[in-house]
Amino acid sequence: MNADRDLDVRLAVYRRLIATAAAPTAGEVAAELGATAADVREAYARLAQRRLLVLMPDGETIRMAPPFSGVPTQHRVIVGATEYAAPCAWDAFGIVAVLGGRGVVRSRCEQSHAPLELRIEDGVGADSQWRYHAAVPARRWWDDIVYT
Amino acid sequence: MLFFRSEEMIEAWCRSHAVARGGVATLDQLWRLSAAWNAGRLDHDPRRPGPAQARAIFAGAGLAGPFWDPESDAFD
Numbered sequence: 001m002n003a004d005r006d007l008d009v010r011l012a013v014y015r016r017l018i019a020t021a022a023a024p025t026a027g028e029v030a031a032e033l034g035a036t037a038a039d040v041r042e043a044y045a046r047l048a049q050r051r052l053l054v055l056m057p058d059g060e061t062i063r064m065a066p067p068f069s070g071v072p073t074q075h076r077v078i079v080g081a082t083e084y085a086a087p088c089a090w091d092a093f094g095i096v097a098v099l100g101g102r103g104v105v106r107s108r109c110e111q112s113h114a115p116l117e118l119r120i121e122d123g124v125g126a127d128s129q130w131r132y133h134a135a136v137p138a139r140r141w142w143d144d145i146v147y148t
Numbered sequence: 149m150l151f152f153r154s155e156e157m158i159e160a161w162c163r164s165h166a167v168a169r170g171g172v173a174t175l176d177q178l179w180r181l182s183a184a185w186n187a188g189r190l191d192h193d194p195r196r197p198g199p200a201q202a203r204a205i206f207a208g209a210g211l212a213g214p215f216w217d218p219e220s221d222a223f224d
Binding site for chain 2: 008091093098108112125128129134137140141
């Protein structure tokens with residue numbers, strides 16, 4: 001597969017994630033693109049090197065296709081009738097942004113576990129006392145992106 | 149990258165986890181940051197923001213300083 005075909009694989013992953021809220025298997029992407037699962041796995045590895053996907057240790061299960069999560073998380077995003085998982089607070093907002101700017105984010109306060117339910121429509125108001133906290137400085141985010 | 153219901157909850161969490169306070173943003177700032185960062189995400193050939201673009205995106209959300217600078221060695 002060439003680099004352009006890798007990007008076809010990437011977009012096929014996003015199409016499937018957006019439609020189903022589940023990360024596709026390499027076989028499912030291969031069937032859509034008329035490729036082999038082995039080709040898709042190799043494309044996944046190259047996309048991960050470019051930080052466009054994050055894979056599980058098995059090398060083929062998608063952990064993150066930012067801002068979407070391929071695995072369940074505490075950060076849930078409802079857009080239309082579909083509920084997505086986000087890897088982190090930032091990406092929860094990112095899902096709403098890439099899907100048109102309207103949605104509901106459900107998460108929690110990490111200290112008190114108080115629930116957060118935030119409806120986003122035409123942006124977010126400036127009056128909320130809720131905050132976002134990043135513990136890792138920007139320079140170190142990709143040292144361990146799952147922890148970040 | 150987590151949500152907290154107040155600044156006080158961030159301080160309490162940092163103390164209980166022995167973690168230094170990091171970068172903090174309001175939800176409005178986070179929205180502006182996420183929207184700008186993910187622009188073009190579904191393009192065929194997306195470009196991850198380079199350091200200068202990242203600094204500009206953070207600045208657009210009112211976030212500046214070494215914590216948000218992808219090239220800063222202040223935390224090495």
